[in-house]
Amino acid sequence: MEVRARAPGKIILAGEHAVVHGSTAVAAAIDLYTYVSLRFPTPEDNDDALKLQLKDVDLEFSWPVGKLKEVLPELGGKSASSPSSCSLETAKAIDALVEELNLADAKIGLASGISAFLWLYTSIHGNKPAKVVVNSELPLGSGLGSSAALCVALSAALLALSDSLKLDFSHQGWQTFGDSELDLVNKWAFEGEKMIHGRPSGIDNTVSTFGNMIKFRSGELTRIKTNMPLKMLVTNTKVGRNTRALVAGVSERAARHGGAMTSVFKAVDSISNEVAAIIQSPVSDDLAITEKEEKLGELMEMNQGLLQCMGVSHGSIETVIKTTLKYKLATKLTGAGGGGCVLTLLPTLLAGTVVDKVIAELEESGFQCLIAGIGGRGMEISFSGFS
Ligand SMILES: Nc1ncnc2c1ncn2[C@@H]1O[C@H](COP(=O)(O)OP(=O)(O)O)[C@@H](O)[C@H]1O
Numbered sequence: 167m168e169v170r171a172r173a174p175g176k177i178i179l180a181g182e183h184a185v186v187h188g189s190t191a192v193a194a195a196i197d198l199y200t201y202v203s204l205r206f207p208t209p210e211d212n213d214d215a216l217k218l219q220l221k222d223v224d225l226e227f228s229w230p231v232g233k234l235k236e237v238l239p240e241l242g243g244k245s246a247s248s249p250s251s252c253s254l255e256t257a258k259a260i261d262a263l264v265e266e267l268n269l270a271d272a273k274i275g276l277a278s279g280i281s282a283f284l285w286l287y288t289s290i291h292g293n294k295p296a297k298v299v300v301n302s303e304l305p306l307g308s309g310l311g312s313s314a315a316l317c318v319a320l321s322a323a324l325l326a327l328s329d330s331l332k333l334d335f336s337h338q339g340w341q342t343f344g345d346s347e348l349d350l351v352n353k354w355a356f357e358g359e360k361m362i363h364g365r366p367s368g369i370d371n372t373v374s375t376f377g378n379m380i381k382f383r384s385g386e387l388t389r390i391k392t393n394m395p396l397k398m399l400v401t402n403t404k405v406g407r408n409t410r411a412l413v414a415g416v417s418e419r420a421a422r423h424g425g426a427m428t429s430v431f432k433a434v435d436s437i438s439n440e441v442a443a444i445i446q447s448p449v450s451d452d453l454a455i456t457e458k459e460e461k462l463g464e465l466m467e468m469n470q471g472l473l474q475c476m477g478v479s480h481g482s483i484e485t486v487i488k489t490t491l492k493y494k495l496a497t498k499l500t501g502a503g504g505g506g507c508v509l510t511l512l513p514t515l516l517a518g519t520v521v522d523k524v525i526a527e528l529e530e531s532g533f534q535c536l537i538a539g540i541g542g543r544g545m546e547i548s549f550s551g552f553s
């Protein structure tokens with residue numbers, strides 16, 4: 167009896183960080199996924215532990231259910247159908263469990279992901295023994311939303327085997343949920359994101375759950391239908407960073423310079439709305455597409471300038487911007503910044519040889535490039551071993 171769930175990463179086309187402060191942002195799912203499989207042991211397995219295997223970082227953890235009952239006794243009988251936030255007291259108890267794992271300094275960033283796992287698992291399934299395996303096609307901690315993809319895939323797998331969803335176990339292959347079940351997954355995933363990011367806007371878990379392209383503002387999503395081909399080069403600077411710290415840094419700057427930062431966030435809001443309008447407006451011919459691409463490129467550059475004002479750019483990001491500018495291509499960071507991934511708009515009529523040259527030059531500088539499919543599927547699940 168096993169369920170497998172997958173959830174995509176994302177790119178933010180406009181509005182990261184400002185979206186935390188109430189501005190509009192535009193995001194799209196990408197075709198790189200995080201997978202979570204969940205299996206409950208049979209009585210013959212004689213297994214009385216909750217096990218978590220994180221394949222990407224080659225780590226495995228095991229908590230005897232007796233220990234979970236002792237440390238998190240109040241989580242035994244929570245309702246999967248009503249997502250709730252982790253209390254301060256429970257967060258402390260979970261932190262203590264994670265501290266006992268003695269993670270190496272280089273892997274300390276994983277602690278928040280493991281805490282999110284423990285919170286989501288015990289909230290939905292109490293102290294039941296299980297084996298959970300996680301693996302991802304996304305680079306972790308690089309701005310492509312691996313934290314949200316993890317929380318969405320985890321919530322989907324946990325809910326799929328809970329009593330609160332009625333699902334067709336006999337369905338072969340990947341299937342998605344109805345809108346109200348997707349909503350429930352999204353709400354639980356947001357609670358997980360809170361444990362990882364501190365103060366997430368909810369855009370990453372929402373686009374990972376529902377897929378496609380979305381406009382997002384103050385917790386509300388509007389689906390966007392693209393009316394133009396959109397090709398982005400994603401460059402991973404491979405500079406590690408931490409979303410929680412970057413989000414907190416922007417809030418601190420906003421507290422120091424309230425008036426200026428309010429204007430910055432307002433400008434970003436206008437940029438995001440204009441980006442969404444351009445993407446959705448109908449196109450008649452190649453000339454119209456070129457015009458739209460030029461406007462999008464300009465808006466990306468403006469957004470990047472404002473992200474720099476927020477203090478989340480980085481030398482490595484500036485190097486990518488300078489390199490792509492030589493080819494007259496527009497670039498902005500995506501996600502939390504401070505390193506991580508950068509987006510470059512690839513116009514439809516741009517020659518393949520130019521794209522190859524840009525990629526070669528970026529990779530010579532030690533960066534890693536990929537062209538991801540944009541606006542695809544959201545979260546899905548698949549059952550195996552049911553008869
Ligand atoms: N596949 C995974 N395995 C283990 N931890 C993960 C995985 N995906 C995400 N995480 C958790 O999410 C954190 C990265 O989240 P974050 O800093 O928000 O960057 P991003 O969401 O852009 O990848 C990791 O440090 C880890 O705690």
Ligand SMILES: C[C@@](O)(CCOP(=O)(O)O)CC(=O)O
Nearest residue numbers: 182183309311366367501502
């Ligand atoms: C910076 C922010 O806008 C996006 C963070 O994305 P990521 O974790 O860097 O993939 C934060 C948020 O919206 O929750």
Ligand SMILES: [Mg+2]
Nearest residue numbers: 311313314409
């Ligand atoms: Mg994240």
